[in-house]
Amino acid sequence: MSDYxxxxxxxxxxxxxxxxxxxxxxxEQNILVLEDRYDDKDAVxxxxxAAHTLKGAAATVQMNELAEFTHSxxxxxxxxxxxxxxxxxQGVDVFLSAIDIIKAMIESREEGNVYQDSDIADVKKDLVxxxxxxxxxxxxKSAKTTQVAASKPAKIPQAKALPTASKQQTRITDEYxxxxxxxxxxxxxxxxxxxxxxxxxxxxxxxxxIQVYTILKRVGTVLKTEPDFEDLNEDIFHPxxxxxxxxxxxxxxxxxxxDISDVITSSEILVLEKDGxxxxxxxxxxxxxxVFESDDEVEEVxxxxxxxxxxxxxxxxxxxxxxxPKAAKVSTSILRVESRRIDNLLNMVSESVINKSTINxxxxxxxxxxxxxxxxxxxxxxxxxxxxxxxxxxxxxxDGSANQKDLLAKYxxxxxGIFSELHLYENNFKKNITDLKNTxxxxxxxxxxxxxxxxxxxxxxxxxxxxxxxxxxxxxxxxLSKKVNLVLEGEDTELDKSVIEDLLDPLIHCxxxxxxxxxxxxxxxRSAGKPDEGTVVLKASNExxxxxxxxxxxxxxxNKERVKRKAIxxxxxxxxxxxxxxxxxxxxxxxxxxxxxxxxxxxxRGVGMDxxxxxxxxxxGSITVTSTEGQGTKFSIRLPLTLSIIQGLLVKVGSExxxxxxxxxxxxxxxxxGDINFVDNYEVFNVREEVIFVVRLHKxxxxxxxxxxxxxxxxxxxxxxxKMGLVVDxxxxxxxxxxxxLKDDFSNTPGIAGATILGDxxxxxxxxxxxxxxxxxxxxxxxxxxxETKLNV
Amino acid sequence: xxxxxDFPNINQKKAEGMSPDGVPFRVLVVDDSxxxxxxxxxxxxxxxxxxxxxxxxxxxxxxxxxxxxPNLDLVTMDITMxxxxxxxxxxxxxxxxxxxxxxxxxxxGKQDLVKKSLLLGAKNYIVKPLDRKKVLExxxxxxx
Numbered sequence: 001m002s003d004y005x006x007x008x009x010x011x012x013x014x015x016x017x018x019x020x021x022x023x024x025x026x027x028e029q030n031i032l033v034l035e036d037r038y039d040d041k042d043a044v045x046x047x048x049x050a051a052h053t054l055k056g057a058a059a060t061v062q063m064n065e066l067a068e069f070t071h072s073x074x075x076x077x078x079x080x081x082x083x084x085x086x087x088x089x090q091g092v093d094v095f096l097s098a099i100d101i102i103k104a105m106i107e108s109r110e111e112g113n114v115y116q117d118s119d120i121a122d123v124k125k126d127l128v129x130x131x132x133x134x135x136x137x138x139x140x141k142s143a144k145t146t147q148v149a150a151s152k153p154a155k156i157p158q159a160k161a162l163p164t165a166s167k168q169q170t171r172i173t174d175e176y177x178x179x180x181x182x183x184x185x186x187x188x189x190x191x192x193x194x195x196x197x198x199x200x201x202x203x204x205x206x207x208x209x210i211q212v213y214t215i216l217k218r219v220g221t222v223l224k225t226e227p228d229f230e231d232l233n234e235d236i237f238h239p240x241x242x243x244x245x246x247x248x249x250x251x252x253x254x255x256x257x258x259d260i261s262d263v264i265t266s267s268e269i270l271v272l273e274k275d276g277x278x279x280x281x282x283x284x285x286x287x288x289x290x291v292f293e294s295d296d297e298v299e300e301v302x303x304x305x306x307x308x309x310x311x312x313x314x315x316x317x318x319x320x321x322x323x324x325p326k327a328a329k330v331s332t333s334i335l336r337v338e339s340r341r342i343d344n345l346l347n348m349v350s351e352s353v354i355n356k357s358t359i360n361x362x363x364x365x366x367x368x369x370x371x372x373x374x375x376x377x378x379x380x381x382x383x384x385x386x387x388x389x390x391x392x393x394x395x396x397x398x399d400g401s402a403n404q405k406d407l408l409a410k411y412x413x414x415x416x417g418i419f420s421e422l423h424l425y426e427n428n429f430k431k432n433i434t435d436l437k438n439t440x441x442x443x444x445x446x447x448x449x450x451x452x453x454x455x456x457x458x459x460x461x462x463x464x465x466x467x468x469x470x471x472x473x474x475x476x477x478x479x480l481s482k483k484v485n486l487v488l489e490g491e492d493t494e495l496d497k498s499v500i501e502d503l504l505d506p507l508i509h510c511x512x513x514x515x516x517x518x519x520x521x522x523x524x525x526r527s528a529g530k531p532d533e534g535t536v537v538l539k540a541s542n543e544x545x546x547x548x549x550x551x552x553x554x555x556x557x558x559n560k561e562r563v564k565r566k567a568i569x570x571x572x573x574x575x576x577x578x579x580x581x582x583x584x585x586x587x588x589x590x591x592x593x594x595x596x597x598x599x600x601x602x603x604x605r606g607v608g609m610d611x612x613x614x615x616x617x618x619x620x621g622s623i624t625v626t627s628t629e630g631q632g633t634k635f636s637i638r639l640p641l642t643l644s645i646i647q648g649l650l651v652k653v654g655s656e657x658x659x660x661x662x663x664x665x666x667x668x669x670x671x672x673x674g675d676i677n678f679v680d681n682y683e684v685f686n687v688r689e690e691v692i693f694v695v696r697l698h699k700x701x702x703x704x705x706x707x708x709x710x711x712x713x714x715x716x717x718x719x720x721x722x723k724m725g726l727v728v729d730x731x732x733x734x735x736x737x738x739x740x741x742l743k744d745d746f747s748n749t750p751g752i753a754g755a756t757i758l759g760d761x762x763x764x765x766x767x768x769x770x771x772x773x774x775x776x777x778x779x780x781x782x783x784x785x786x787x788e789t790k791l792n793v
Numbered sequence: 794x795x796x797x798x799d800f801p802n803i804n805q806k807k808a809e810g811m812s813p814d815g816v817p818f819r820v821l822v823v824d825d826s827x828x829x830x831x832x833x834x835x836x837x838x839x840x841x842x843x844x845x846x847x848x849x850x851x852x853x854x855x856x857x858x859x860x861x862x863p864n865l866d867l868v869t870m871d872i873t874m875x876x877x878x879x880x881x882x883x884x885x886x887x888x889x890x891x892x893x894x895x896x897x898x899x900x901x902g903k904q905d906l907v908k909k910s911l912l913l914g915a916k917n918y919i920v921k922p923l924d925r926k927k928v929l930e931x932x933x934x935x936x937x
Contacts, residue, residue, distance in 0.1 A: 012832070019828045049873050056900045057828050060922040074902075203901060203920040210908040211918070235904050260917075260934060262927065 016061045018336075019053075020106050025467050026050040027099050032470045035092045041081075047095075048077040054102070065115055066105045069124070073098050076127050094126040096471070170272060171195070171226070171242055181223050182274050185246030189220065192254060193270040194243045199263060205237045208263045212243065215257050220247025244272075335497060337457050345453045352446045358439045362432050369428045376421055383418060387411070451645065451736070455496070459641075462540045462549070463491035465504045469511055469538055476515045483533040484519055486511075493540035495547050499619050499639060503549075506612040506623075510551045510635045511536060513609070518555030518633050528630065530554065546663070549637040558627035560584045585625045589613040617770055620646075620661070620753075622719060646739060648756065648766065650732035651715060654703035657764045658728070659737050659756055664769035666716040666723065668731060673712070676727075685714055685725050692716060694725040695772070700751065719770035726767070735759075739766060750775055809933055810842030812866075817843040818936060819864060823854030823882065824871040824898060829923070833869055833898075836925050837932075851877025855885045858893070867932060868895045869919070872906050880910050887914040894935050898923075 027050045033043040051074045058066040073095075079085045087095075101123055105115040170193055172178045185191045194216065198208040209225075209232035216222050225232060226242040247254065251269055258267045397407065466488050477484040495503070519525075519534035526532060537552040560581065567573045567587045591610040616623045621639035640646065640663060648659030649668075669675075669687065676683050676694060683694040694714060698704070714725040737756035753768035811817050820842050824830045827849070834844045845865055848854040851874050858868060868886065872879040879897060886893045897910045897918040907918045916935035919928055 012828070012835075015828045015831060019826060046875075049875065052873055052900055053826050056921040057826060060828075060832065204899070204904055204907060204918075206904045207907045207911070207918065210911050214911040214914075233905075233908055262930065 013061060016057055017106065017110055019057055023050045023054040023057075024099060024103060024106070027054075027102075028096075028471050029467060031092055031095045031099070032474060034087055034095075035089070035474070038087050044077065044081050048074065048081050051077055063105070063109055065120075066102065066109075069098075069101065069105065069120060072124055072127055073102075094123065094129075096475075098123050098127065170270060178272070179274075181244055181246075181272065184223055185221070189246040189248055191223070191272040191274075192220075192243075192245050192247060192251070193272055194245065194254070194258070195240065195268040195270075196243065196258070197240050197265045197267070198238065199265045200237055200239065202263055206235050209238055209241050211260065211263060212241065212258065215260075216243055216245050216254070219249045219254055219257055220245045335458065335460070341453065341456050345450070345457070348446060348450045348453055352443070352450065355439055355443045355446060358435065358442075362435050362439070365428070365432050369425060369432070373425055376418075376425070380418055383414070387414075455641070455645065456494075458497050459494035460497050460500055461491060462493050462495055462500065462547075463488075465500055465507065466491050466538060466540070468504070469507075472508065472511065473515060473536065476512060477519075480516065481521070482515065482519050483522055484515055485533050485535050487535060487537045487539075489537060489539035490541045493542060493547060494641075495540075495639065496641060499641075502615065502619055503637075503639070506615045506637070507538075507549070507551070509609075509612050510637075511538060514551055514553040514555065514633065514635075518553035518557075520556050524556075543638075547639045547641060549639070551635040551637075552632065553634075554632040557629040557631055557633055558585065558588070558625070559629060563587055582624075585627065588625060589623070620663075622770070645736055646766075647734055648737040648764075649715065649734055650758070650764065651697075651713070651726075651728040652730040652732055653697045653701065653728050656701075656703055657732065657758065657762060658697065659735075659764050659766045660715060660717060660726070661753075661766065661769060662734060664717045664719055666718050668713055668715045671712055671714050672710060676714075683727075687716065687725075690723075692723055692725045694727055696727040697767075698727075698729075700772075717767075717769045717773075719773050722773045724773055726772075737764070737766065809929060810837060810840040817841050818866040819843050819845045819861075820932075821845060821854065821857055821861060821865050821868045822847045823849075823851065823857075823868060823874070823879065825849050825874040826871070829871065829898070829921070832923055833928065836923070836928050840929055842932075850874045851879055851882030851885075854879075854882045855889075858886050859889060862890060866894060867936060868893065869932075870895050870897050870910075870915070872897055872899045872903055872910070880906055880913065883910055883915055884913055896932060896935055 027047060030043040030046045030050070033040055034047070037043075051070050055067050055070040055074055058064075058070060076085075080087055085091075101115075101120055108115040170178065172181075172193075181191050194212075196208075196212050198205065202208070213222060213225065213229070213232060222243060222245050224244040227238060232238065232241065245254075251271065255267075255269060258264065258269075394407070398404070469488065470486055473484055473486040514536050515534075519536065520528070520530075522532040525534065535554050537550070539550045539552065541548050541550075563584050564573070564579075564587075567590075568575045572587060572590055573579065589609045589612070613623055616637055616639070619639055621637055623635060623637045625633065625635050627633040647662035649662050649665050651658050651660060667687075669685075671685070676685055678684070679691070683696070684691050685694045686692075713728050713731050715728060715731070716723060716725050718724075735758075737758075739754040739756060742752065742754055751768050751772045753766045753771070755763050755765050758764050820837055822830050822833050822837075822844055824833070824847070830847050830849075834847070837844055845861060846857045848857045851870075854868070854870060855877070858865070870879040870883055874882075883895050883897070886895060891914070893914070894916045895910075895914070897907060897915045898921060899907050899918055900921045910918065917931045919931050
């Protein structure tokens with residue numbers, strides 16, 4: 001196509017995919033709006049615009065299959081827009097499946113393939129059905145038919161123009177008409193007759209007539225056109241148009257203006273003389289062979305066009321043969337960032353540049369001081385040496401009972417200068433140290449801001465993923481014949497992009513669960529005194545450095561007894577154990593657990609909630625569920641804002657320093673060895689009437705803890721609703737730590753989430769609290785079981 | 794070593810996006826599609842034009858025009874845009890500056906709107922998908 005558009009222009013392609021996704025989201029959202037109100041005009045306009053934009057973009061990156069498909073979608077939407085057809089439920093379904101195809105097309109392109117599937121034909125047929133089914137007027141609105149219409153009637157004016165005059169002769173056949181031109185044109189103006197032949201091969205070939213009209217209007221007054229203005233304004237291609245204008249400009253100027261080479265094939269300008277109307281017009285009608293020849297040429301052109309120009313999109317297709325599929329999937333991880341955020345960052349960077357120059361100044365100051373001290377010290381050395389040299393002499397002088405006072409004064413004078421110099425240096429140092437302290441303070445504020453600013457860049461609103469749910473819930477409720485109203489809240493809440501991407505699947509699962517298991521059938525709801533329509537709320541909110549996402553439904557709630565029964569059946573718990581409500585709910589997250597009696601394709605295969613849980617935990621988050629029977633269920637997901645930087649509590653274990661994520665830390669205690677008790681062979685610790693199971697980190701990680709000091713520290717950590725105490729040698733303090741993932745062989749070390757580099761360059765391992773709790777718990781269980789079997793034997 | 798003069802003057806072709814005295818033509822690009830905007834910018838920059846501003850809907854386009862006026866030479870205006878469409882924006886710009894050089898960018902099938910724009914005073918139009926040669930040709934024609 002065009003030379004600059006290299007199909008390997010990845011930057012452009014990435015932009016395209018990004019934008020396509022936006023448009024698809026728009027399409028989907030608005031179709032769902034349309035489903036509620038079939039006559040929502042704004043939604044239709046938006047839909048049309050999105051389809052249109054998508055089509056344009058697709059054609060540019062030579063995604064012809066998509067361009068063609070969206071084109072037919074656009075046709076239908078156009079008819080909806082003009083009110084020719086009305087969308088009904090069936091229509092919405094067809095639109096949605098059309099969007100699915102568009103998605104599939106984009107997906108396969110991203111993978112480097114071209115989408116080829118028979119679905120297209122089916123959906124296209126449906127689209128056409130919509131057009132025909134409710135359609136009364138002739139289909140002139142569709143661009144496809146317009147094209148046909150454009151090329152056929154086009155021959156008629158040609159036939160009219162058949163009596164072509166030989167050159168330099170006016171086409172006007174009526175003398176009265178001829179004279180009328182001079183009448184309206186005005187006396188002091190030249191009347192021109194301009195015959196323009198248009199190129200049919202340009203895109204939008206029907207626009208040319210008007211384009212020339214507007215150009216000529218700039219140089220003079222357009223008196224008359226043939227065919228007349230109304231016809232030019234119709235969507236019909238006229239191969240030849242004659243303009244009559246009155247102008248004061250020279251012929252050259254007009255000719256120059258008409259230089260629109262790709263639209264016009266030729267133009268001919270005649271100057272009409274007032275009394276120059278040819279007497280024998282009849283000649284014009286019979287100029288014979290020449291005329292027919294030219295007509296043949298035109299015929300040929302038309303035939304050509306019939307082959308190539310069915311629709312504009314097909315024409316494009318011809319030029320670009322499908323390329324060899326690209327092997328690598330084009331990565332589309334592009335972040336859209338508000339420019340304000342980057343401006344902020346720039347501000348901070350300039351601040352840090354100022355800090356840098358302050359530090360530079362301090363360091364030059366210090367270097368100068370050092371040089372001065374060096375000269376001073378060599379001076380001092382010299383003075384001292386010469387003083388030592390004078391000692392024997394001095395002693396002799398003292399022996400000779402010289403005046404002690406005089407001597408003292410002499411030497412004081414000698415060393416006073418040196419002392420005052422020393423004072424100067426001291427002051428210099430003091431000043432530099434104050435400066436340095438100030439700058440360090442500024443720098444720490446500055447880097448803090450910078451860190452926050454950069455984190456903000458990675459923040460995207462959750463609406464990015466929330467926007468997929470209306471469609472999901474709609475489809476789901478249809479297939480389950482339930483009535484569900486999805487409410488989205490807090491869509492502006494922002495989360496790190498990497499978190500958001502991994503959050504989608506777990507969220508989908510939870511929402512599906514709510515719709516499938518939570519919300520009851522309308523008749524069941526009615527008899528329970530609830531409205532037919534169930535409500536599912538998907539809500540995001542901020543809480544400190546955590547994001548809370550809640551999925552709340554007003555459905556049947558969780559039947560605790562059934563959960564317990566199921567758990568016993570599956571051997572997950574013992575029948576006689578009494579467990580708390582919370583623990584009952586947590587059973588749902590165990591692998592292989594499902595209370596659904598029938599496996600549907602929506603959920604209930606038991607591969608669900610445990611996967612959700614592991615995924616959330618991978619994101620350093622936690623998930624809990626609460627429920628009231630008969631009233632509904634609430635899933636709460638807590639997530640850290642970002643994964644890459646956490647607040648860590650630095651603790652000392654032996655000679656090593658470990659970081660414990662502050663979000664997991666409940667509190668810490670200074671304890672003497674006596675405070676730790678033994679229960680069942682386990683070390684436990686009592687905090688406010690709660691017994692907490694204790695683990696010594698140095699034992700866990702096999703570190704010699706040589707400091708058998710009298711006091712230890714216990715850091716109480718929690719994840720979800722489990723708690724545990726970690727025994728460490730000392731607490732160092734809180735610090736922001738940047739998590740570096742551990743590679744290869746170390747990546748599976750249980751209990752270690754990663755490493756970080758401390759201010760002094762030392763490496764500190766980050767404790768993975770949730771994993772540790774799991775380990776502790778399973779160990780606990782195992783040994784308990786062992787004990788029990790021992791006792792039984 | 795060969796001196797510069799030994800090579801034929803490939804690079805002596807004057808960039809088309811400059812006025813005869815070598816000052817780049819200043820262009821305002823109005824398009825709701827970031828992608829198209831980028832594309833136009835790529836084309837224009839390669840020929841030495843200067844894209845002085847971009848706007849993503851008609852209203853913003855009109856505002857930017859007023860802001861920049863008279864320090865710009867050309868506007869490319871998408872026809873279908875949210876909030877304020879290109880034709881309305883064109884009308885407002887022409888109302889403000891009758892000599893404004895506005896080039897409409899249109900997708901296929903918008904003949905009626907293109908005609909309307911031309912009658913309202915648009916200097917030319919370009920049909921999407923954009924073709925480098927055509928874009929340059931039509932922009933330069935309007936600048937002539």
